[in-house]
Amino acid sequence: MSFDPALSPYLAVILIGFLPSEVWRWLSVLVAHRIDEDSEFFRFVRSVATALLVGVVLKIVATPARELAAVPIWARSGAFVFAAAAFFAFRRSVFAAILAGEALIVAGAWWWGR
Numbered sequence: 001m002s003f004d005p006a007l008s009p010y011l012a013v014i015l016i017g018f019l020p021s022e023v024w025r026w027l028s029v030l031v032a033h034r035i036d037e038d039s040e041f042f043r044f045v046r047s048v049a050t051a052l053l054v055g056v057v058l059k060i061v062a063t064p065a066r067e068l069a070a071v072p073i074w075a076r077s078g079a080f081v082f083a084a085a086a087f088f089a090f091r092r093s094v095f096a097a098i099l100a101g102e103a104l105i106v107a108g109a110w111w112w113g114r
Helices: 005-032 040-062 066-070 073-089 094-113
Strands: none
Touching: 040 073, 066 094, 073 094
């Protein structure tokens, strides 16, 4: 059996990209069973993660790059507010917030681009 050099990039991706992060995923699955979701520490971690997500989204809305910069600020801000409303309307669902915000920003881009 011989080694095909054309497979080197794929092997590198698996060894350098996939496996090191996969170890941490499995360790987190093992440790997660012992964490109490209502504990003070877990609520703190969830709050920090949510705050970081809001910060990144606000940065994207306030200082967009490339094609998003062509969408007016009122459409970007409106999509953010709509996403926040969807987040609370659907029992703090981040997925619902992302879908709602994305739908409104795409509609605003389509409307503005007509």
